[in-house]
Amino acid sequence: MLKQRVLTAAVLAPLVIAAIFFLPFQYFVIAVAGITLLGHWEWTKFVTMSSRFSAFIFPAIILLASLGFVLPVSENGMSLSSLSGGTFAVIGALWWLVATVMVLRYPKGTRGWAQSNVMQQGFGILTLLPFLWSVLLLRAYHYDATPFLGAKLVLLVCLLVWSADSGAYFAGKRFGKRKMAPSVSPNKTIEGLIGGIAAAIVVTLGAAEYLAIPFSSLPVLAVIALVTAFASVLGDLAESMFKRVAGVKDSGSILPGHGGILDRIDSLTAAFPVFTVLYFWLA
Numbered sequence: 079m080l081k082q083r084v085l086t087a088a089v090l091a092p093l094v095i096a097a098i099f100f101l102p103f104q105y106f107v108i109a110v111a112g113i114t115l116l117g118h119w120e121w122t123k124f125v126t127m128s129s130r131f132s133a134f135i136f137p138a139i140i141l142l143a144s145l146g147f148v149l150p151v152s153e154n155g156m157s158l159s160s161l162s163g164g165t166f167a168v169i170g171a172l173w174w175l176v177a178t179v180m181v182l183r184y185p186k187g188t189r190g191w192a193q194s195n196v197m198q199q200g201f202g203i204l205t206l207l208p209f210l211w212s213v214l215l216l217r218a219y220h221y222d223a224t225p226f227l228g229a230k231l232v233l234l235v236c237l238l239v240w241s242a243d244s245g246a247y248f249a250g251k252r253f254g255k256r257k258m259a260p261s262v263s264p265n266k267t268i269e270g271l272i273g274g275i276a277a278a279i280v281v282t283l284g285a286a287e288y289l290a291i292p293f294s295s296l297p298v299l300a301v302i303a304l305v306t307a308f309a310s311v312l313g314d315l316a317e318s319m320f321k322r323v324a325g326v327k328d329s330g331s332i333l334p335g336h337g338g339i340l341d342r343i344d345s346l347t348a349a350f351p352v353f354t355v356l357y358f359w360l361a
Contacts, residue, residue: 090342094236098217099229106217111145113339114210117347120329120338121202124320127195137203144207164358167215170208170351174309177316177348184262184319192323201320205313205347212350216357230289234282235306235353239345241281242274242307243314249273263318271311278307293361302360306353313348317341 097109118137122130144166180187191197216235219228250270258266282303286293293299317340321327330338 091240095233098232098236099226103218103221107145107214110210110213111141113343114141114206116339117206117209117343118202120340121199121206123326123329124202124324125195125198126193126324133195133199136199137206140203141207141210144211164211164215164354166208166211167351167354167358170204170212171355173204173208174312174316174348174352178312181259181262181312181315181319184259184322188323198320205316208351209343209347212354215354216350227291230291231357234285234289234291235349236346237285238278238282238303238306238353239310239349242278242310243345244274245277246270246274246311249277259315262315262322266311266315271308274311275304275307278310279303293357298360302353302356305356306349309352310345310349313345316348317344 097106101109115138118141119130119134121137122133125133127133191201213232216231217228219231221228246266247270249272250265250267253269253273254267256268257264258268258271279300283296283299285291286299293302317329321329328337329340
């Protein structure tokens with residue numbers, strides 16, 4: 079299984095990096111929107127409706143409406159100070175505060191939403207729509223003056239999450255003893271969490287320096303990396319919680335060794351909104 083995961087990641091990572099840097103902005107929007115729609119389709123496995131297609135329609139309409147009618151898609155003028163994608167980024171960051179409470183309380187508190195398809199669909203929208211707009215916000219950042227700065231920021235978040243995931247895996251495997259959230263994910267340990275956050279901070283500081291990404295100070299960037307890395311772990315735990323409630327093992331099977339799209343981007347769905355808000359406000 080590990081070998082298959084590594085091979086899949088080895089193929090996907092270069093494709094993701096190439097798309098971030100070389101796709102024209104409008105095509106980048108289409109690519110991220112497509113990934114988000116696939117995520118919404120996989121989320122229908124967590125919704126208690128007889129038809130997955132019925133559960134998919136409303137989130138898909140909301141996503142497409144935000145792209146086509148609510149928020150003009152442009153690489154210019156997208157910022158947290160205007161009624162734009164920044165609104166979704168802030169909503170996403172706030173949602174992950176709520177999701178933290180849900181994960182910490184699990185399995186208590188599930189009675190209110192475990193059988194509510196409206197709330198389950200809402201959780202999917204709160205998870206995936208802010209992810210979409212946070213990625214677009216970062217990619218469009220100062221696009222006119224420095225076209226590749228936004229691409230570097232998107233890559234930085236990916237590197238942060240990937241390093242947190244790898245650091246947590248190896249630290250947990252070597253030192254893991256104390257369970258972090260046994261009722262949600264029995265294999266995750268506090269030692270793994272510490273190792274993942276430490277790896278994320280080191281990689282983020284090094285990558286930001288190498289990529290010449292502007293930030294106000296090293297301590298500020300370290301704090302942003304710390305909070306974002308913690309959020310990425312929470313994203314993984316939240317999806318595990320929703321899968322447990324729905325009684326499913328993986329969100330899909332499109333990625334060998336990884337499961338579905340959601341299984342691969344669960345950490346990113348939390349990391350992008352949190353990083354976007356913190357970077358735009360603090361860095």
